[in-house]
Amino acid sequence: MTTEQIPPPQRLLMGPGPTNADPRVLRAMSAPLVGQYDPAMTGYMNETMELYRQAFRTRNQATLLVDGTSGAGIEAALVSLNEPGDRVLVPIFGRFGHLPKEIAGRCGAEVHVREVEWGQVFTPSAIERAIAATRPKLLALVQGDTSTTMNQPLEEIGQICRRLGVLFYTDVTATLGGNVFEMDLWGLDAATSGLQKCLAGPSGSSPVSLSPRAAEVVNGRRHVEAGIADGSAPVGTRIASNYFDLAMIMDYWGQARLNHHTEATSMLYAARECARLLAAEGIDNAVARHRLHGEAMLAGLRGMGLEVFGDVVHKMNNVVAVRIPDGVDGDAARTALLEDYGIEIGTSFGPLHGKVWRIGTMGYNARKDAVMPTLAAMEQMLRSAGAAVVAGGGTGAAREIYQDARLPAGARA
Amino acid sequence: MTTEQIPPPQRLLMGPGPTNADPRVLRAMSAPLVGQYDPAMTGYMNETMELYRQAFRTRNQATLLVDGTSGAGIEAALVSLNEPGDRVLVPIFGRFGHLPKEIAGRCGAEVHVREVEWGQVFTPSAIERAIAATRPKLLALVQGDTSTTMNQPLEEIGQICRRLGVLFYTDVTATLGGNVFEMDLWGLDAATSGLQKCLAGPSGSSPVSLSPRAAEVVNGRRHVEAGIADGSAPVGTRIASNYFDLAMIMDYWGQARLNHHTEATSMLYAARECARLLAAEGIDNAVARHRLHGEAMLAGLRGMGLEVFGDVVHKMNNVVAVRIPDGVDGDAARTALLEDYGIEIGTSFGPLHGKVWRIGTMGYNARKDAVMPTLAAMEQMLRSAGAAVVAGGGTGAAREIYQDARLPAGARA
Numbered sequence: 001m002t003t004e005q006i007p008p009p010q011r012l013l014m015g016p017g018p019t020n021a022d023p024r025v026l027r028a029m030s031a032p033l034v035g036q037y038d039p040a041m042t043g044y045m046n047e048t049m050e051l052y053r054q055a056f057r058t059r060n061q062a063t064l065l066v067d068g069t070s071g072a073g074i075e076a077a078l079v080s081l082n083e084p085g086d087r088v089l090v091p092i093f094g095r096f097g098h099l100p101k102e103i104a105g106r107c108g109a110e111v112h113v114r115e116v117e118w119g120q121v122f123t124p125s126a127i128e129r130a131i132a133a134t135r136p137k138l139l140a141l142v143q144g145d146t147s148t149t150m151n152q153p154l155e156e157i158g159q160i161c162r163r164l165g166v167l168f169y170t171d172v173t174a175t176l177g178g179n180v181f182e183m184d185l186w187g188l189d190a191a192t193s194g195l196q197k198c199l200a201g202p203s204g205s206s207p208v209s210l211s212p213r214a215a216e217v218v219n220g221r222r223h224v225e226a227g228i229a230d231g232s233a234p235v236g237t238r239i240a241s242n243y244f245d246l247a248m249i250m251d252y253w254g255q256a257r258l259n260h261h262t263e264a265t266s267m268l269y270a271a272r273e274c275a276r277l278l279a280a281e282g283i284d285n286a287v288a289r290h291r292l293h294g295e296a297m298l299a300g301l302r303g304m305g306l307e308v309f310g311d312v313v314h315k316m317n318n319v320v321a322v323r324i325p326d327g328v329d330g331d332a333a334r335t336a337l338l339e340d341y342g343i344e345i346g347t348s349f350g351p352l353h354g355k356v357w358r359i360g361t362m363g364y365n366a367r368k369d370a371v372m373p374t375l376a377a378m379e380q381m382l383r384s385a386g387a388a389v390v391a392g393g394g395t396g397a398a399r400e401i402y403q404d405a406r407l408p409a410g411a412r413a
Numbered sequence: 414m415t416t417e418q419i420p421p422p423q424r425l426l427m428g429p430g431p432t433n434a435d436p437r438v439l440r441a442m443s444a445p446l447v448g449q450y451d452p453a454m455t456g457y458m459n460e461t462m463e464l465y466r467q468a469f470r471t472r473n474q475a476t477l478l479v480d481g482t483s484g485a486g487i488e489a490a491l492v493s494l495n496e497p498g499d500r501v502l503v504p505i506f507g508r509f510g511h512l513p514k515e516i517a518g519r520c521g522a523e524v525h526v527r528e529v530e531w532g533q534v535f536t537p538s539a540i541e542r543a544i545a546a547t548r549p550k551l552l553a554l555v556q557g558d559t560s561t562t563m564n565q566p567l568e569e570i571g572q573i574c575r576r577l578g579v580l581f582y583t584d585v586t587a588t589l590g591g592n593v594f595e596m597d598l599w600g601l602d603a604a605t606s607g608l609q610k611c612l613a614g615p616s617g618s619s620p621v622s623l624s625p626r627a628a629e630v631v632n633g634r635r636h637v638e639a640g641i642a643d644g645s646a647p648v649g650t651r652i653a654s655n656y657f658d659l660a661m662i663m664d665y666w667g668q669a670r671l672n673h674h675t676e677a678t679s680m681l682y683a684a685r686e687c688a689r690l691l692a693a694e695g696i697d698n699a700v701a702r703h704r705l706h707g708e709a710m711l712a713g714l715r716g717m718g719l720e721v722f723g724d725v726v727h728k729m730n731n732v733v734a735v736r737i738p739d740g741v742d743g744d745a746a747r748t749a750l751l752e753d754y755g756i757e758i759g760t761s762f763g764p765l766h767g768k769v770w771r772i773g774t775m776g777y778n779a780r781k782d783a784v785m786p787t788l789a790a791m792e793q794m795l796r797s798a799g800a801a802v803v804a805g806g807g808t809g810a811a812r813e814i815y816q817d818a819r820l821p822a823g824a825r826a
Binding site for chain 2 (some may be wrong): 069238240267272
């Protein structure tokens, strides 16, 4: 078999993520490697920690990368914080709430769930009632769930958790860098993310931050691997995973530099560059940019005659779901859009599969010249599929948003 | 804070890995992303499976990548194959034997260990006696342990395992592509690897292969995540990790393409290119190349007057350990080599720390023009550190090896 060098087709990725990486992130990944304890490498690690403190809006010392996709960060947080038998409360408002439920269950936690209909979010008082009823050690609540496009308000929930003595964890994979998130101000104890959404990188590295309170819980279960260092006896219930043991991962990223794994150097280069670009743009500017292009996409899709799914007031800036018009085969239409226009939009999970498409405007693709071609192509695609569509309605409505809007000076596009 | 674009220093990485990546692998990683279910992407996934079947020398359908460093593959194999209470036998001949012991213990397995002195390997009969005494479900045996440079012979052990009904797992992170490995011929049930040693890639992706027998064990514990697909009830004891659930990962890489994670696209590009380059060179040629340059390095270090650590008959092709001469501060000398010559050699773990350096010749750096500069620089470094050294003895002895040797026509250098 002769296999060629990677020759990927040019795609404009306008689904719910992964999205196209910023070319500067791709370039960073092609930089030469250095050794894992090279002063250059440990310097990059320290810079990366500081850059993600800025991204998460936190002063948490324990801000680092877990080597794996965003699910790796979620599992690391949950397996390190929860001991078997601990109670965990998971409010679920889409597919990505099922994930912490599932992971916490596999850790042996006693998992309690609350659910709202897909397309809705929880009120703070509903969360408070659920905490009062279940008395969990940890609340695991996704911020943005791309399966429904909903952005769960978190502002008031940290205070509730502090008052009731509950650790508060959130997954910000889908939201970080494109929606307001304030780790310290909102009282979060743990947050995990990924690069492939608003951060404009590839999947494969998971930024994680732990509050001092959460780090203390994890360090209470510290247990150094035999063969690495002697003299420190295990304390607390040993964490059920070696790879996801955040106590050991903190030792690797901290002063001790105890070997735990060989850091995925190229992915670290990518993660560093993602956060560097975010810091250079300014987080507020990046959020404003995602809001603008998200509004343009929303207006464009409506202007074309499509119906938006879910509670638009709580929609994430970076993704929108629209109902597939009657009579249109959603997957066939998506395939046509990919083959004829090189543009990818997203299908859906579970109860929404076949009913809605999900369209993203995030990271490098939160740009006018990504939004406008997508709307133009979708109009043609819908017409070909036999759907009623307002000619020029999509791009026209988006253009009106752009005419009225003004981005902050520092925002990228 | 203003942080610059990644500006890594040029390093020649001659430690036990990570090593410099082949420039073609770095280039592959900078290719544009495609969507995770794009026909191009699923095509790359299928090609990657086939390329790693060639690398592992197997026909196993279940040959795929786990998204993480090599430890991720190890943990995925052990947590997916072992249920709590299962007996696991771990023969330990260096640091990397402690790792499966530790991981299997965290999975709740009843772990039995055997140990030989660092620098030695196990005989097949010693393994057979240990199996007879402990009756494990699984034998976990590292092939090459860079902490001691030993290459554990595996040829006869698969037969023993089959006869005694034991699953046979090995970690080939440090050996694959540079030392003979025959997954099917030797009767392995599971093997896991990494890219950062002989495969000339960065850390961050772990190729894994499961025999049909091992895949059956894993699939006996299959449990599909809620919110993804309905109708398939869990069977067997649920795997204690979601991220490392090889049953779900097989579904993602298989026909079903059930969403489990968002594949780390750039790392997949890297993994594919590593195995593509290996296939293009030919595995036998690649092993011969590693053997030649390993021999040249060994001869050169001895020619300089250094004493080699461990049982040289069982030394891996790609790494050698030498005793640090009396009176030389090993870490200070390594630092001088890095700062003055841009060359990195390795320190050591546990009982060998401060006693030996480890020097690698692997992947892209299994080349004459990596070996010779390293020997030349080490002579100067040793002289500066006040050690007795044979002037010109290192490069002279290596040159003799190169003069006598002839690489197969297809080998790279």
